[in-house]
Amino acid sequence: MTTQGPIGIFDSGIGGLTVFRSIVEQLPQYDYLYLGDNGRAPYGNRSFTTIHQYTWECVQWMFAQGCPLIILACNTASAKALRTIQQNDLPKDHPDERVLGVIRPTAEVIGSYTQTKNIGVLGTNGTVQSGSYLLEIEHFAPELKVYQQACPLWVPLIESGDYKNEGADYYVKQYLDELMAQSADIDTVLLACTHYPLLQDKIKAYLPSNIKVVGQGDIVAESLSAYLQRHPEMEQRLTQNGTRQFFTTMDNTPEFDKHASEFFGGDIQSTFTDVRRC
Known part of the structure; x- marks a missing residue:
């Protein structure tokens, strides 16, 4: 019998809550389970092997909680772990479950935002070094020129509240200056x-006013909605009671709740879990 349960939303920390927020706004009827691997964050500077190990442990834990569909709301995990999970891990261990990422749906539509066909990509070291955006955008919009800039200090600044x-x-201005120095045509x-x-x-304040700044929340939410329409067999496995559960691998849950509430836009009460015991 196939599992019925909530949609799983995973992130290495709390950033995925910005995507989760957009998903809930567009698809409020479903049940959701969020897991932040804050106890081992940030992922950005870790190796492919370590990121895959951590991500797969978390994904398996979420499967054990009854999630038939999981969204990796984390660019680093999507860049460094998703392909291996989809091609190797799921067919072997969980053939009936699905794991989706945030890079492909973003790459599919980013070309519609630009007039000059010049895109700047701001990400973690892990995302930039993987080259995932270069490959995916080349696949969907080969006419675009893509310039990447790693911003390794931004996630620690955000996670700490600083x-x-x-x-x-x-540090905001430093990385933006380095990105824009690569091309004056980025729009x-x-x-x-x-x-x-x-x-x-802050980012908009240090960029020319004509440059569009694009987040991923609405893009991923719209992509998920379209996915469920294309895959009614998965949509039927998702429970619809409008519930939200929050879990973290950081044992200081009040600290997680404090920062996570800013990202999600509402009060959060989380539960600690150790995914390694799954």
Whole structure:
């Protein structure tokens, strides 16, 4: 018998809550289970092997909670773990379950935002080094020129809450200057990390007013809605009671709840879990 249960939303920390928020706004009827691997975050500077191991442990834990469909709301995990999970792990261990990422749906539509056909991509070291956006955008919109910029200090600033301070502006401006130095024709900047929407106001302040800043939340939510329409066999396996559950691998759940509420836009009460015991 196939599993029926909530949609799983995974992130290495709390950034995925910005995507989760958009998904709930568009598809409020479904049950959801969110897992943040805060105890081992950030993922950005870790190896492909480690990121795959951590992500697969979390995915298996979510399957054990009854999630038939999981969204990796994390660009680093999508870049470094998703392909192996989809091609190797699922066919072997969970052939009836599905895991989706955030890079492909973003790459499918990013070309519609630009007039100059020049895109800037801001991401973690892991996302940039993987080259995933270069490959996916080349597949869907080969006419685009893509310029990448790693922003390794942004996630720690956001996770700690220090992104609100004026001192964070220095690092925001530094990475944006490095990106724009690559091409004066960039007219669209993609926030290829789900943490970065919290920096969006600062980012816009240090970019020319004509440059579009694109987040992923609405894009991923619209892609998920379309996926469920194309796959009624999966949609029928999703329970619809409008519930939301939040889990974290960080044992200080009040600290997680405090920061996570800013990302999700509402109060959160989380539960600690150890995914390694699954």
